[in-house]
Amino acid sequence: MADAxxxxxxxxxxxxxxxxxxxxxxxxGITGDLSPNHVDxxxxxxxxxxxxxxxxxxxVGYMSNCSTNIVGRCGAIADSxxxxxxxxxxxxxxxGVRIGDTITITYRIVAANQGKxxxxxxxxxxxxxxxxxxxxSHIMKWLPKEERRL
Numbered sequence: 001m002a003d004a005x006x007x008x009x010x011x012x013x014x015x016x017x018x019x020x021x022x023x024x025x026x027x028x029g030i031t032g033d034l035s036p037n038h039v040d041x042x043x044x045x046x047x048x049x050x051x052x053x054x055x056x057x058x059x060v061g062y063m064s065n066c067s068t069n070i071v072g073r074c075g076a077i078a079d080s081x082x083x084x085x086x087x088x089x090x091x092x093x094x095x096g097v098r099i100g101d102t103i104t105i106t107y108r109i110v111a112a113n114q115g116k117x118x119x120x121x122x123x124x125x126x127x128x129x130x131x132x133x134x135x136x137s138h139i140m141k142w143l144p145k146e147e148r149r150l
Contacts, residue, residue: 004076005112005142008119011073012108015065019054021099027058053096059103059134060088063123066107067138070121074109081117081142088123088136095133102128107138117142 028034036043037053044052067085071078097103104126111120118141125134 004080005114005117005119008074008077008109008112010109011070011075012106013066013069013073014104014106015062015069016102016104017062018102019058019097019099023058024052024054024099027055027061031055031057033057049096049098051098053098054101056091056093056134059093059097059125060091060136062103062105062125063088063107063134063136063138066105066123067121067140070107070109070140074119077142081144083119083140083142086118086139086141088138091134091136093134095127095131097125097127097133103133104128 024038028038033055037049038055039052041052044050064085067083071083106124106126107121108123109119109121112118113120118139121138121140123134123136123138124132126132
């Protein structure tokens with residue numbers, strides 16, 4: 001099984017999305033985060049951002065899309081194990097993501113630890129102009145699949 005974990009290093013996936021007004025408002029409603037940063041266009045036009053920005057936690061949610069999609073690119077380990085997210089470390093929001101911005105999330109496995117049955121991925125969120133707006137490190141735990149009992 002050591003090879004299966006090692007073989008995940010370098011696996012990557014990409015997700016591109018245009019952040020819509022409904023994305024931001026639905027997320028605000030679900031979480032209760034109605035900060036003017038996200039819902040008050042008039043106020044935010046007076047700031048350095050020039051308008052409303054998406055929630056950082058929404059960007060982490062988009063990162064989660066990639067952590068789900070990576071499973072299909074992990075080869076043999078995905079045949080015998082299923083992943084559970086242990087969390088995102090070193091999350092940093094480097095630039096605001098405005099409503100209407102198209103972002104690309106790149107998720108790449110950079111380390112694997114067979115003993116702990118974990119992989120670590122580097123996650124980057126960029127805007128269409130190439131600006132880096134968020135980064136994180138994602139830790140995934142791989143649990144053995146058990147045969148179902150009848």
